Amino acid sequence: MTRRASIDAIRAFHARMMAAASGSADERLERIFALVPREAFVGPGPWQIMAGRGYIETPSADPAFLYQNVLVALDAAKGINNGEPYLHAALIGAAAPQPGETVVHVGAGTGYYTAILSMLVLRGGDVLAFEIEPTLAARARNNLDPFEGVTLVAGDATALPLPASDVIYVNAGVTAPPTAWLAALRPGGRLVFPWQANERTGLALSLTRSGAGFAAKPLLAARFIPCRGAADVGSCLRPPVPPRRGRCGPHG
Template sequence: MEGKMDAQAELRIIRAAYAKQILAAAGVVDVRLARAFAAIPREDFLGPGPWLVLRWLRNYVPTPDADPVYLYTDDLVALVPERNVNNGQPSLHAHLIHQAAPAAGEHVVHVGTGTGYYTAILAHLVGPSGRVTAIEYDGALAARTRASLAPFANVTVIEGDGTQVPFDAADVIYVNAGCTQPAKRWLDGLADGGRLIMPMTSDQGFGGIAPERIASAGAVFRIERRAADYLAQWISPVAIFPCAGGRDEESERALAEAFARGDVQKITRLYRDQDIPDERCWLRGSGWCLAYH
């Protein structure tokens, strides 16, 4: 028993150091977020070890054994390796969650939960007075999320299409899959002042993409609702698993062309059903456009 307690005490120290390293890598100063990363055991969401770890320019490498210490690095860990589905890079999530700024008492909708690690971090941030609606398309992953998050009374897990599942007005919608267009459900579902974190990826934005090409194949946008207006800004390059229900061939082509033109970092607004001139639009879809001003 004493040895087990020693191991847990050691892991708490390792998690605290990991949290500091992750936020430093993300360039983020956020005490609440650091506490959340330090508090949530990553091993609780990744199944039994040893685990497969993925680093840039290398294939999966198994950890030497099932010691959770190997999970506290800024690396991806396999969830379904044969499909390239991973628990995402912690520093990227630290950056994106910081941009989402979930506050105590807020309602967060997490689209694409994987097995729930980052859902748990969001649940920690909103606290017992807040709540998280976790949506996962893949049935097997949704079941794992439900089991992993059973101790979290403020989380509801739903298996379904994150672009279609109805939810109560959200202060934060945190999307962890690459779409080619914003779902109407997300834009309608944002509360006034709500923030949508949305990765958009072309068909080149996933898999064995070279690091230097990511910026031209995927981008994460922060959309903030202000009454009927939507502010928009680019916040990160990204390569991420495609969003079921959030893609079609026509919008895929249009997005690839927009990335090829560049200027993604100049976007300031998302407009809905407004007649915005083409020269102001970075990307136009049916009933919406991302625009420069």
């Protein structure tokens, strides 16, 4: 009988698939996906994996089950999951975080994709991650403690001030991006978010700020749970909140 590959080999092959799925020429993506273990962010197994309209449980706590293109439940009762790796690889590839940049991550969950973003902006960059669910935010803060330049905020990214940003990466469904997010983008800054016009339609978009305004680019079909404060047009039209000094600085 052929022996099963080691978890390191499984993770390495998964990372190679993520690099291919990203559509990016950034050679760092494969290395970073190989370095960040998904099992460290989704809690102890066995895990609830989305299949069809519900969840099924993995046969064991073998992390090999996580290195597929699957949603893994973080809070099954609320329908909150660690998202599909192929989708996130493609969206992160489109956002193209670079060393030294400032990234805002809206909807961090327990921090898996936040960790990947943080490694892409090394050295000198920082990530401000928002998670509105208190239990998930506490888990994310603990999970992200070893990662350099990450600040986790347990709160509403549509109501709290944002720093001047090179990338705003949103993991919750948005009807229209809040004006505060657009105002926070630096020239050349990228806002990548799932636009959801209704309950059935979702399309990931990239908005890039230029001197003349914003250039929009459709990416791929994407569905996320609604973003509180950005899932109806009225809430999205609130004026930007001026940033308060010291609010968003990274920790070590």
